[in-house]
Amino acid sequence: MNQIKRRLYGLYFLIVATFVFLMYFVLSTVVENQIIDQQQERLNDEIVSLTEYIEGVRQEDSTESFNSTEIIQTIERVAPVMNERITLFNTEGQPLYDSVLDLDEIQNLFNFSEIQQILDGETVGVVNRENTEPGYSLYFVAQAIYNDANQPIGILRISSEITDLASTIQLSLIIQLIGTVILAIVLILLARTWINRLTRSIGEMQEVMGDLSQGEYDARYSGRFFEEIDTLGASVNELAENLEQQRLEIETSDERIYGLINHLIIGVMLLDEERRIRIVNPIMNELLGVNLYGKISHLYTDYVKSAELIELIEEAYLKNDLMNSEIYLYFPEEKTLDANVVPVPGKEPGEQNFIVLLYDITEIRRLENIRTDFAANVSHELRTPITALKGFSETLLDGAMNDEEVLKEFLSIMLKESTRLDMMVQDILQLSKLEQRNAPLAKVRIRIRDVAEEVFQILQQKIDLKKMTCRIEEKTPVCIYTNRDSLKQVLMNLIANAITYTPEKGTVIVTIDQKDGQAVIEVADNGIGIPKEDQARIFERFYRVDKARSRNSGGTGLGLSIVKWVVDSLEGDLELYSEVDVGTTFKVTLPIETDENESN
16 A cells, blocks of 8 residues: 555656656746836837837928937937936937937947847847946837938937846746745645545455455445545445355354254265364264264274274275265263265365265164063063963863862863953053054042042952052142043052062051152162162063062953053152062152142
8 A cells, every 4th residue: 555655656756757858948938028028019119109209290390401419419308217228329320319328438340230130231239248247238219310311420329237037037937936835835735635646445355355354344435525436335235244144154054053063863974075074063962972073184993993984984995985874882871873875066076075974763773672572472471361261171171170179170270371361452452542642531539548448449359369468658648630541550469469479477558748849759679679780670561580480369460551651641750669578669750740720
């Protein structure tokens, strides 16, 4: 920007200097010519006037001869008024009179050019002659005087000392220079203002363009000095607005993309063609057990420890094709992952990136295993009573039915096995209904103690047979808004299990309380307990701690699975606390909801 200023100032001074030089040249010539012309015109007028005056005096005299003496007398009368040097010559060029010098001091002027011009027949003789004294010049004008016969009787000359034209021109130039300097100063101030505005506008526009190149799209040009530059500035502002709009759209798009990626349940990692990490989402960090956020632009092989995953990614790079495989991770915990490596074209031609997608299918595989185990367990559990029924039926048909005692014993066993088979089928149907139920359960306001007492009444015969102590401890009366049949089914299974797996004369206690705005139900017994290694799987279908003992007790192996499903459907929690040969406690926590109709 300073370079532009220097060039503009230099151009301006060059123009001013050229102007001053031309003015000096022109004015020096014009002034000199003007002064000479004025002096020449003045003296010409004076000599004409003086000649006419002398001739007029001669005519008034009316004498036949008008001699030189009379002319001299006439000149002497006029000389004081004219303030010019007047000289009279005869027709031969000899001086007869001079208003300034004595005749003896006057040289022979016959050779003077102005006199010679008259003698040669010219009407007026004019000469400009430099004086010997510096600073002056002499100007001479000569004209002949005629008699009545129109014959020359003398030559009249007027001379004037003119001040040196150089000093006059110099004075004029000094005045001109002063005026030019004043004008130049004014013009400099105006030019400075104009140049500053111009450079400020250009500098502001340059600054705006610099900000735009740095990504600061909120920069704007605000100058209002020159229409052309302002028009360009308006275009720059329009460009800035478009860039800012595009930036906002890109940021919004990036935020949406990153928000989408960060909230996916699939692990996402973008690798460039040099195998460096570019994008990673939280699920990927969670699945791999490594925080990759601080590892952007690093090689993925430095942090990914799964040999199967590395092998799959490298194969995708080698073949430049989509690769899919099911891999297993053992650290930080065992997981089964569905891994996909997808090639994605980059921005530059020939650039190839790869997206690594990891989906945790551990739960899916676990459920598949549960289904497989469930089918196997169902087959096994159903086969036992069916085999028993078939065997005893064949034995009876082979002749054992003729023995009344054997017949009665076999029929009792067949009844027991058919009852167990019926219970198993009912539980399977019940569990299937729970899993497939979509319609909301009908809810009513109930008191938990009332449901627990009803369950104890149903199981009273079993309690009496084992001479057990069963009681309800209601620390706080708790009423909840829920489905009565579901709650009854939960308490039925838990209390029945507690009675079944507690020895004779044991104790089963149902505790009802309210804590943190939730209903808490605990079913505790002092029975055989559950080993710690089996507690994690106790809610799986057909899982038994002691299969022989469970089967002999008449259980189906589905009761706790049903309890777990019902509690989850009621938006509650189920916890287990147990110790072998000490007892077991099941803790059910249910929300206390309010009937909207009652609250209104």
